[in-house]
Amino acid sequence: MGENTARRGANWEARRQAIIDTSAKVFAQGGYHGTGIAELCEANDLGKGALYHYIGSKEELLVAITDLVMDEVLAGVDRVAASDGTPAERLRMLGNEYLDILVRYPDHVWVLLHEFPALTGERATEFHKRRHVFESAVETIIRDGVKAGAFRKTQPRLAALAWLGMHNHAYLWLHPGGKWSAGDVAENFADLFLDGITPSA
Amino acid sequence: MGENTARRGANWEARRQAIIDTSAKVFAQGGYHGTGIAELCEANDLGKGALYHYIGSKEELLVAITDLVMDEVLAGVDRVAASDGTPAERLRMLGNEYLDILVRYPDHVWVLLHEFPALTGERATEFHKRRHVFESAVETIIRDGVKAGAFRKTQPRLAALAWLGMHNHAYLWLHPGGKWSAGDVAENFADLFLDGITPSA
DNA sequence: AGTCTTCTGTACCGATCGGTACAGTAGCGC
């Protein structure tokens, strides 16, 4: 993808992106398998011919949705890696980046976390590879912290899974314009993860 | 359900339960909407007629799977409520109960957490009601701890969501016979949630 | 043995599935 942008109409790409976004919302409500092409056509106000002119296939649409999110996530990982904070600071920063994505793309993230098992073949392996980069980034920060004595001697993998669970799960209840902002939640979660719920005194 | 057990064959109930369990595994692999009746028939080695004799409908099958898990979860909540430990102890206990269920019914739990949006009508409201009981139980323990001064003055709801996220997410990687036992993970998570990852000194 | 209920396979239903073929329309370069 990218090299075959070829001679497409001026706003082909923009139109395609709009379709991806709209479809993400529909998928988020009805599920990937639970949503038919007809439903997507109606939501995008397009005939089947027009729709397929932009998306290629239903699965490609799913790929586009998940790729969009993973692009953002990995960009966040890079920014954090490029920073030079302590492990605790980097963990805070990554939480902020991730929850921000979650609020900016609630539908896309829902689809990603819910329907990634529907990806097949090399699409699936590619996705797992990218997800592994993200999860490893968390684990590495924790491992660094343990090595530096800034963190307790926990099992880094298990601590990373706890961190990921806390943050991933937020896609179910953290919405733009809701009770909490991404920043609020990220701060609370970082405090909790770093210092626990027991008073320090 | 229950009052119309009526005159069913001796092992009708057992047969039905076996079908539910087998189908849970199939759903866990292919998703609810992604799995057809024909697939369920093959997995259960039954014709459509026979299958429908036991399950009524596809959605009833989904309900049976989710009910099984929720029955266990709420039984765990009751046991914890009946105990008289400190908030910290009760949180530990609940984590143990929950992760134990997660390991004993990995397929059922996967289906529950992944496909509950497919429930419709009063089935959906009933499910949400029962899930709320579970989530409130977590929140109440935390609220009690804060009130008693055993926990920091966090927002109980947010802390509960963190706790739930950590534990719920484990359905993706915690499997029977895997690297960690439910008890191991529960203990690590409780330590982490109570005291954080920063050394206490 | 006869009867009656429970159980099960087969055939079938209309609807919808994801996807394609293709003829036409619209808009841009000239």
Place this chain on the structure above:
DNA sequence: GCGCTACTGTACCGATCGGTACAGAAGACT
């Protein structure tokens, strides 16, 4: 205005969807 390509709606494809009808097989009870 001409021509060419990008775009779009309609009709259609075979396959599968969830579910039903129903006849017969299999047991249990008498």
